[in-house]
Structures are given as structure tokens and as C-alpha cells.
Amino acid sequence: MIAAFDIEFSGIRKVETTTTNQPVAQAIIGVDQLLTTGSRALYGYLVDPEVDVRRNPDEASYSVDLGFRKNFGMSRRASLAGVKEFIDPPEKSVGVALGWLRAESGEGLLGLFQLLKAIAGRTVTSVSLGDDDVTVCAGADSFHVSYHTYKLFRHIGVRKAVELMARVFKDPTVKELVIRDRTTGESLASVARDEASYFYMPEIDEVVLVDHVVTQALMLPSSSFRDDQIWTFFDGEQTVRARMNDKDFLRVIDNGVFRLNADDVLIVRMHVRTLQTVAGLVSDYEVVKVLDHRKPGKHLPVPGV
Numbered sequence: 197m198i199a200a201f202d203i204e205f206s207g208i209r210k211v212e213t214t215t216t217n218q219p220v221a222q223a224i225i226g227v228d229q230l231l232t233t234g235s236r237a238l239y240g241y242l243v244d245p246e247v248d249v250r251r252n253p254d255e256a257s258y259s260v261d262l263g264f265r266k267n268f269g270m271s272r273r274a275s276l277a278g279v280k281e282f283i284d285p286p287e288k289s290v291g292v293a294l295g296w297l298r299a300e301s302g303e304g305l306l307g308l309f310q311l312l313k314a315i316a317g318r319t320v321t322s323v324s325l326g327d328d329d330v331t332v333c334a335g336a337d338s339f340h341v342s343y344h345t346y347k348l349f350r351h352i353g354v355r356k357a358v359e360l361m362a363r364v365f366k367d368p369t370v371k372e373l374v375i376r377d378r379t380t381g382e383s384l385a386s387v388a389r390d391e392a393s394y395f396y397m398p399e400i401d402e403v404v405l406v407d408h409v410v411t412q413a414l415m416l417p418s419s420s421f422r423d424d425q426i427w428t429f430f431d432g433e434q435t436v437r438a439r440m441n442d443k444d445f446l447r448v449i450d451n452g453v454f455r456l457n458a459d460d461v462l463i464v465r466m467h468v469r470t471l472q473t474v475a476g477l478v479s480d481y482e483v484v485k486v487l488d489h490r491k492p493g494k495h496l497p498v499p500g501v
Contacts, residue, residue, distance in 0.1 A: 199287035200378040201296050203227060204257035205364055207371035219367040224249055224258065226360030231262045231290060233353040238293065238344055239285045242270045259378070262287045293344035295385045296375045305329060306341050308348045309375070309385040309395075312358070314339050317394045355397035362387060362395035405477075406470040409484060413500055414438075416460045427483070429462075438466065438481035445486040454489065463488035463500050 205220060228247045235245035243264040250259045264287050274282040291297035295307015306314060311332065318334040323346070330346040332339045341349070348354045364370050375385040387395060414429035414436065421428050422440070429436045440446060442464075448454055467482040488500070 197287060199262040199291045199297065201260045201262075201291065202252075202257055202376040202378050202381075203260055204374040204376060205367075205370050205372075206256065206374060207369045208256045208367060209369070217367060219364045219370070223361045223364035223373070226357045226363075227258075227260055230294070230354060230357035230361065231260070233351065233357055234290050234294065234348050235262070235264070235287075237347050237351040237354055238290060239282065242267065242274055242282055243285060245290075257376075262290060289344060293342065293348050295345075297377075297384065299342075304340075306339055306345065307385065308341075308345050308354075308358070309387070311339055311341055311345060311349060312394050313387075313391060315394065316391075317396075319398075352397070352400075359396045362392045365389050365392045400474060402471045402473040402478075404469065405472050406468055406479075409465055409467050411487070411500070412464055412466045414462050414464060414466075416456060416458055416462070418458045421456065421458075436481055438483050440483050442483055442486045456489075457491070459492050461490040461492065462486050463490070 205223070208217065208220060227249060231247045232245050235243055243266060246263045246265060248261040248263075251257075252259055264285070266284070271284065274284075288297055292299045293307060295309040295311075299305070314337070315332070315334045320332060320334050322333045324331040324333070325346075329340050329342055332341060332346070332349070361373065364373060371389055373387040374383050376383055412431065414431055417428060417430045417435070425439050425441070426437055427440045429438060449456060462483075464483045464487060465485040467484050468479065469482075470477060470479040
């Protein structure tokens with residue numbers, strides 16, 4: 197079933213067309229890109245989205261239809277996978293994720309446009325992935341969205357298309373961008389001129405993905421385990437290089453109170469911090485506290501901390 201929206205640019209002259217108004221023309225391109233990229237972000241190549249945009253005669257609005265052409269082969273794969281959301285996905289789900297259509301369940305989760313207005317240009321401080329929804333935090337405020345909305349929120353192509361739509365306000369006559377229900381005319385999402393910057397895509401920068409302290413068992417792989425403050429460990433599966441920042445433990449070892457040998461096991465509290473940068477993932481490991489020091493062959497194996 198086709199998903200239908202009406203998009204109104206309040207304030208523009210009704211007789212004006214996209215050929216004479218470049219900001220509006222760019223916004224319409226943004227609508228096409230948003231629905232196409234958003235469909236791909238949710239369903240990959242299970243669907244072939246088709247977007248139709250028509251200017252309503254004598255009105256400052258456009259009618260937008262989104263339809264899916266289904267690929268039989270991909271549909272068959274989705275059926276074999278048995279994941280319900282990928283079996284015959286509905287066009288309406290894209291509109292619901294954007295906040296351009298109401299969810300039938302009335303679950304009260306924000307769509308993408310409502311989320312961007314609520315964040316109001318602030319930096320996102322954390323994202324918590326739950327079983328059924330996602331919590332996005334900006335400062336002291338938290339907002340609940342569906343996984344579909346979260347997928348659109350994090351997608352660069354989707355965010356670029358949203359920004360392209362918001363740049364319609366380069367036309368000084370445009371006062372508001374409104375998404376309306378085709379049947380009732382009810383406003384379901386809107387962007388006012390002073391809210392336009394909230395919809396611009398933030399600059400791509402490094403972001404903290406993981407920042408926590410874990411208890412971990414580490415083995416010294418050889419007698420050459422340290423290079424200044426960087427120590428080399430083996431965690432049972434891979435090599436870990438970490439800064440040793442337990443000053444008390446360092447003083448004991450450096451003053452020869454106890455010796456460390458290959459295959460010794462340390463139970464430690466490890467601070468793990470992972471950044472996503474333009475170049476890729478960067479992780480930093482820091483031993484905050486050595487909780488236990490065990491020597492295989494001398495100490496009985498007992499459960500850890």
C-alpha cells in the first residue's frame with residue numbers, strides 16, 4: 197500500500213514553481229532522497245522504493261507518494277530468514293519512522309523529525325539500545341524512539357537529505373515546512389524557520405562508543421611484558437596492550453617485593469575506552485587496579501573476583 201504525505205511550504209507564492217525557486221527545488225530533491233535512502237536504511241535491497249512528488253495546483257504544497265516494488269528473489273530470502281519485519285515490509289513504516297505518519301499502536305515513540313526538534317541542535321551524549329526501543333540522551337534529557345527511527349537518525353545519507361529539506365528556509369518567504377495527513381489535513385510534523393538549524397547534519401567527528409570499567413583476567417605472555425607504562429597481556433584469546441596505572445602495584449614490582457614471570461595471571465579492573473573516528477576504531481586500555489596476582493603451578497585455581 198502506498199504511503200501518502202502532503203508537504204506544505206507556508207509563505208511561498210502559490211504560483212511559484214521549483215524551476216523559479218531553487219531552495220524549494222532543493223527541498224523537493226531532499227524529499228525524494230530522504231524517502232529513498234530511508235527505505236534503503238530500513239530494508240536494504242529487499243525493496244525498490246519509488247517516490248512520486250507532484251505540485252498541487254494553485255497551492256503552496258506538494259503531494260508525495262512512496263511505493264515499494266518487491267523483488268521476488270529477495271522476498272524469498274526474507275521468508276527463509278524468518279525475520280518478520282523483513283517479510284513484505286510496508287511503505288507506511290518509513291513514514292512512521294520519520295514521524296510523518298502515526299503508528300497504529302499509538303506507542304508514543306518519537307519519529308525522526310520530532311526527535312531532532314526535541315534535541316534542538318544539542319550534542320547527543322549517549323544512546324542506549326533496549327529490547328524494544330532506543331533511548332537517545334542529550335544532556336539531562338532522554339528521548340525514546342523505535343529502532344527504525346534510530347536507524348534513520350544515525351544514517352548519514354538520511355541526515356543529509358533532511359538537511360537539504362531544511363535549507364528551503366534560504367527562501368526568506370518560507371515561514372514553515374509542514375507535513376500533513378493527506379486525508380484530514382492534520383499537521384503531523386513541522387519545522388519552523390527558527391528550528392531549521394536543528395535539522396542540519398552535525399559535523400562528522402570522533403565519538404566515544406565504549407567507556408566503562410570491567411574486571412578482567414590477564415596473563416603475562418612472556419618475561420618481556422612491559423615497555424615503559426605499556427604492558428602486554430594475553431586475555432585467553434587475543435593480545436591486549438594496556439597502560440599500567442596501579443601505582444601501588446608498580447612500586448611493589450619495581451622494588452622487587454614480588455617478581456613477575458611469564459604465565460602469571462593478574463585479575464584487574466580495566467578501564468576500556470573506544471572511539472569511532474573518521475579513520476576507524478581506536479581503543480585505549482588502562483589497568484586501574486590489580487586485584488589479585490596468581491602464579492600457575494604455585495597457586496590453586498580458584499574463582500575470580
